[in-house]
Amino acid sequence: MQYLRPLVHPAPSGTWNVRGATPFACAGWTGIRPQATAEDVRQMVRRYLAAFGPASVSDARAWSGVGGLREVFDQLRPELRVHADESGRELFDLLDAPAPQEDLPAPVRLLPEFDAPLLAYADRTRVMTDEVRRQVCVGAGVAATVLVDGTVAATWTVSRKGAVATLTVHPLRHLPPAARDEIETESARLLAFIHPDAEERRIHLLRSA
Structure with a gap:
């Protein structure tokens, strides 16, 4: 139900180490749309790349569970930077994302x-x-x-x-x-x-x- 309908957890919402049913309430009053628009999906891809880019279409699909993202990435291509990994697979990132040098050491x-x-x-x-x-x-x-x-x-x-x-x-x-x-x-x-x-x-x- 959490994936199909807009719901909220009324207080108390913390259920760590607590057994029993989790309380829910309908969130229709929040104005959340029951179906994502095309722009919603594009914005989700932008947010994903902001956090985890460079990434492939299959990476975004695995993370989000949303299908049909190849077309979405193609729509966004003019506003994305495209890289290629060792196997030639396309990796996408935002145009203004930082691009560190390949030999820059990553800290522990x-x-x-x-x-x-x-x-x-x-x-x-x-x-x-x-x-x-x-x-x-x-x-x-x-x-x-x-x-x-x-x-x-x-x-x-x-x-x-x-x-x-x-x-x-x-x-x-x-x-x-x-x-x-x-x-x-x-x-x-x-x-x-x-x-x-x-x-x-x-x-x-x-x-x-």
């Missing part, structure tokens, strides 16, 4: 569970190999991950026991010393953000896989 980033960059593409090998994906995407879960040079290199977890907070990094591939140093620095920053009141913060970077 710690992403939370279910973070969109891991799920926004049909071809997820652009961010992780199939072997790594099997360790990150288990059942319905998507682990919190560490990006090194723009691709998934590890997973991470946080635990708290009393006044001690611990962030543990589990490598999924070999990590050179420079990458390990950068991971430890970024992990310390994140742990301080998550648990600013902890009296002690520990970073455990396990041995490389």
Whole structure:
């Protein structure tokens, strides 16, 4: 029903760790159209590319679940920049999107569970190999991950026991010393953000896989 009709979650809407029926209310009074217009779909594509471009038509389709996007991309082609990947497949982006140099190093980033960059593409090998994906995407879960040079290199977890907070990094591939140093620095920053009141913060970077 959430995909077919305009609905809202009346308060209290939080259902994490709460069992039972989720309350809904009709949202007709909001003015939301029950059917998307052609311009709505074009705007959705623009918003998708603003967040995840460069991306292919199949990437946008996999992310949105909306069919018929090839025609939409063709309509938008005059306002898009077109790239090609190693296999010659077209990748689209907004004209004013930043275009970093190919040799620009990507900083280490710690992403939370279910973070969109891991799920926004049909071809997820652009961010992780199939072997790594099997360790990150288990059942319905998507682990919190560490990006090194723009691709998934590890997973991470946080635990708290009393006044001690611990962030543990589990490598999924070999990590050179420079990458390990950068991971430890970024992990310390994140742990301080998550648990600013902890009296002690520990970073455990396990041995490389």
